[in-house]
Amino acid sequence: MENNENNHLPNEDRKINRRDVVRGLAALPVLGAFFVGTGVKKSRDGKIRDSILDKLNVDAAAPPPVGSMEGDPIRLGIIGFGIRGEQLIRALGFATPAWKENMKKSAMKNPNDTRLKDLMEQENLNVKVTGVCELFDVRAESALATVTTDQNKPKRYRTYQEMLDSPDIDAVVIASPDHWHAPMAIDAAKAGKHVYVEKCMTHKWHETFELYDTIKSTGAVFQVGHQHRxxxxxxxxxxxxxxxxxxxxxxxxxxxxxxxxxxxxxxxxxxxxxxxxxxxxxxxxxxxxxxxxxxxxxxxxxxxxxxxxxxxxxxxxxxxxxxxxxxxxxxxxxxxxxxxxxxxxxxxxxxxxxxxxxxxxxxxxxxxxxxxxxxxxxxxxxxxxxxxxxxxxxxxxxxxxxxxxxxxxxxxxxxxxxxxxxxxxxxxxxxxxxxxxxxxxxxxxxxxxxxxxxxxxxxxxxxxxxxxxxxxxxxxxxxxxxxxxxxxxxCGxxxxxxxxxxxxxxxxxxxxxxxxxxxxxxxxxxxxxxxxxxxxxxx
Amino acid sequence: MEWKSSYNKWQLTMLTVLRIIIGWHFMYEGIVKLWNPGWSAKGYLTDSAGLFAGLFEGMAGNASIMQAVDFLNVWGLVLIGAALMLGVFTRYAIIAGMILLGFYYLSHPPLIGIKYALPSEGSYLWVNKNLIELFALGVLLVFPTSRIIGLDRLIFGRQEHLSDQDTSTPNVSEKRKEATHIS
Known part of the structure; x- marks a missing residue:
């Protein structure tokens, strides 16, 4: 075919004549039409796009501002280590050994599964989970195994009140059943701890007012777990x-x-x-x-x-x-x-x-x-x-x-x-x-x-x-x-x-x-x- | 000098037009992607099915591979398209185009029982437009025109249809030899 040496014409015939040039460049007008056509289309589409975007004038609002995580680690107590509690602690950077093992196996089967890798590469939030309060022994042990590090030996508290009395806790993450959300959040704020609580923020009508007043009066930093914000x-x-x-x-x-x-x-x-x-x-x-x-x-x-x-x-x-x-x-x-x-x-x-x-x-x-x-x-x-x-x-x-x-x-x-x-x-x-x-x-x-x-x-x-x-x-x-x-x-x-x-x-x-x-x-x-x-x- | 090819006028016209419009299609697909800064093949690859779905999904899952895939795909389409239209380095462009189409086909084969998120504008079973375009390129590979109409004529010389090496089909070669003369 065209690059086959054996197909080349003898030297005298390789001289390029006018017909060669005309035929060689025959497709140029088509290419010209292509560029005119795409240019016109692009300009029309662009005008439409720009006029819509100008009309709407939408910008992605800036994400909530966050400061540096440097400084002394924040000492957290986790109350509840069920399904959601485990997810929250993982989001903080601590996955249970069982989860890591499962993810490792899953990633070996499916290289697209990067959940373990993503977690390992996640920014360090500079927190220490110093206290665990969980009513089921198996989960409590799992929580301890998850958050224990060489520098951090967390303590298991039998009641959340004992945890709140501890000077080793700056803030609590509450992932208990709903009927415990408000009592725990109220007591925590009164004990001078900051509070992250899962939804629904309260279980009962009057608790909603009591918690509201408590957070307002104590000034605790309070967040409800509506992460889609x-x-x-x-x-x-x-x-x-x-x-x-x-x-x-x-x-x-x-x-x-x-x-x-x-x-x-x-x-x-x-x-x-x-x-x-x-x-x-x-x-x-x-x-x-x-x-x-x-x-x-x-x-x-x-x-x-x-x-x-x-x-x-x-x-x-x-x-x-x-x-x-x-x-x-x-x-x-x-x-x-x-x-x-x-x-x-x-x-x-x-x-x-x-x-x-x-x-x-x-x-x-x-x-x-x-x-x-x-x-x-x-x-x-x-x-x-x-x-x-x-x-x-x-x-x-x-x-x-x-x-x-x-x-x-x-x-x-x-x-x-x-x-x-x-x-x-x-x-x-x-x-x-x-x-x-x-x-x-x-x-x-x-x-x-x-x-x-x-x-x-x-x-x-x-x-x-x-x-x-x-x-x-x-x-x-x-x-x-x-x-x-x-x-x-x-979500305060x-x-x-x-x-x-x-x-x-x-x-x-x-x-x-x-x-x-x-x-x-x-x-x-x-x-x-x-x-x-x-x-x-x-x- | 007058020169005639082994194709008759209509054969040459149809083959050349086919080459140019496939080139147009490739080039426009490439240009559209080039002009759309948000474009990535990631969605398409994530939607893969069939025997090679794992391979394509693996590509989609790796950011640096995706960067290379997007770059090669966009510029591959543009350059293959330009080459087919102009008839320059056409043989390489055809082979590269067939490989690209082969990838598209294998990532979204229209098999029985497979549905894609990407909506399709027609109805297909085993054969789809990617496969047809792939074989159309195959036709152009075995019926080349770029050394008759195209820049390859200036680069590699005008086509001699008679191949002395082509012993497998001596009768056709003989015919071509007769039909090809330069005066």
Whole structure:
């Protein structure tokens, strides 16, 4: 063929004539057409993209500022080393030997599994876990083995009160069952310790006020474990709201769909669980006294006495995801309903639940004439019997935002703000007009379907400076930074108060069958002053 | 000097047009990626299936390999496309293009029972457009045109269709010899 020496013509025929040049360069006009065509297309697409981006003017908001982790190590006490406690301690940099072993095996099978490597390379938060409080001996020993180092010999405390009395503890991470969150957090703050507590911040109505007052009066650095506040897509979404890209948001839809035993809180019951290995009385705490029950200990989320149901357990995630964007606070009224329809295993908390929160005076912004900007409904619905993926949607007059680890904004065909651009064909109402995928290197306007498919496929991590990071790690880091340098954690007592009151209103509505109304002046529920609200979570 | 190839006019036209439009396709795919700073093959590779899925997912999971893959893919597409359009170093461009298409095909083979996250605009079983383009390049490899129409004509000399070495198909060679004369 062409480079085969034997095919070459004799020397006299290799002289290049005019025909050779014409035929040799015959494709040049096509190449010219190619560049003209691509140039015109690029310029047109670029103008459209720029005009959309100019119009929207969205920037990813800066992540919460964090200071250096240098200095003396912060001495932590961990209260509770169950599933979430283990995850929190791992996010702090300490994985159990069993987890490391599993990850090592998994990485050998699948080189893409970099969880162990990621953890080893994670920034050192400069903390020492000096105290462990866990009621089940097996877990307590596992926690000790996990956080013990050459420089750090942690102590096991039999009660959290003993731990709080210790001068060796600066701050506590609370990952206990819900009914212990507030008593522990209140006592810790009073003992001068800083507090990181898992959601739901409180289990009972009155605890919410007591904890609020305690944190306010003691000045403890307090963070509720809603780590999604660190997710980059939410920071971008904050700016989208600020720039009024969506217009008047009238409806928000959030959901939980799970269809597994684990998702329905059917956690593993440890074979060594017994009255000898578990401090049952301490577990019960303020719950009604009943004989030792392994299932209640390991699957406490299924009973009102210890857990907060779908309202406190999972709605709180979605509520806070939206509250961190809109700061809409506590709803004016709440209606909730639900039942146990899938897991009829003796549980008392529903496995199907929906809640409607009304914000009649809330304003997100508007592109329309005055008088059309007020009012919003927040709907959450959940089932533990189906895992169809339903998106979180913020539905505005001008656009709809679909929110997950990535983010898409779809123009509304009847938008006032984008009417001209839609008519001019600059904005196509079938495609998202803006997308943000934290895994990609940039933002995009006029996005086709492909990007969305990929984003939903699993590129769902939080990124900082292009590097994949665990958002729980960032949330703990922010708390530690506030302890070291001052500042306000992004999910502090105000946010936690709004989260807990909103969730408890849902539970109260569910259990009383009534629509409940919040009185922001007296900070009570209208018409229910005479009902013992605390007992609602106990029956 | 007048020169005739062994192809008739229509054969030459069709083969040359095929070469140029495949070149166009390659080059545009490359240019689009080059102009999109957020582009990476990572998503595509992560979505791999079939026998070699592990290999492609492994590539996607390694940042430095991904950097090289993205660079080679983008510039491979641009250069292969330009070479096919201009007909320069065409044989190498065709082989490189077939290798690239082979990778695309193997990472997303349209097998029975496999679904991809990446939406597909057609319906395929075993054969898809990557495979067809790969074999179209194969056709161009065995029916070269770049030394008739293309820069290879100026670099390597105009094509002599008669290959003295080609003993496997003597009849065809003889025919070509007759059809190829320079005056």
């Amino acid at each position: 660190q997710t980059q897509s939410f920071l971008t979404a904050q700016d989208i709201i600020k720039k009024n890209v969506l217009g008047h948001v009238s409806l928000i839809q959030t959901n939980t769909n799970r269809n597994s035993d684990n998702g329905a809180w059917q956690y593993n019951i440890h074979e060594k669980a017994s009255p000898q290995t578990i401090d049952w009385d301490q577990f019960l705490g303020n719950a009604p006294k009943i004989p030792f029950n392994k299932e209640h200990f390991f699957r406490w989320r299924k009973w009102w006495e210890y857990g907060s149901g779908l309202s406190g357990d999972l709605l709180t995630h979605d509520y806070d995801r939206i509250n961190c964007l809109l700061n809409m606070g506590i709803p004016k009224t709440v209606v909730a309903s639900g039942g146990v329809y899938t897991h009829r295993d003796g549980r008392t908390v529903p496995d199907v639940f929906q809640i409607i929160m009304e914000y009649p005076d809330y304003i997100t912004g508007t592109s329309q004439e005055a008088g059309k900007e007020k009012g919003m409904t927040f709907i959450y619905s959940a089932t533990l019997g189906n895992q169809f993926n339903r998106s979180t949607l913020l539905m505005g007059h001008d656009a709809t935002m679909e929110l997950g680890a990535s983010l898409f904004v779809y123009p509304d065909p009847r938008s006032t703000r984008y009417q001209e651009m839609i008519e001019e064909g600059i904005i196509n109402t079938d495609d998202p007009m803006y997308s943000y995928n934290p895994a990609a290197k940039g933002v995009d306007a006029v996005t086709g379907a492909t990007a969305k498919y990929f984003a939903n496929k699993g590129l769902m991590y939080t990124y900082r400076d292009g590097k994949r990071v665990d958002s729980t790690f960032l949330h703990l880091k922010e708390w530690l930074s506030c302890i070291r340098h001052g500042g306000k954690p992004s 007592i105000e946010e936690g108060f709004q989260e807990a009151i909103s969730a408890h209103m849902g539970t109260i509505s569910l259990r009383t069958g009534q629509r409940v109304e919040w009185d922001p002046v007296t900070r009570t529920i209208k018409g229910l002053e005479n009902i013992a609200l605390d007992e609602i979570n106990m029956v």
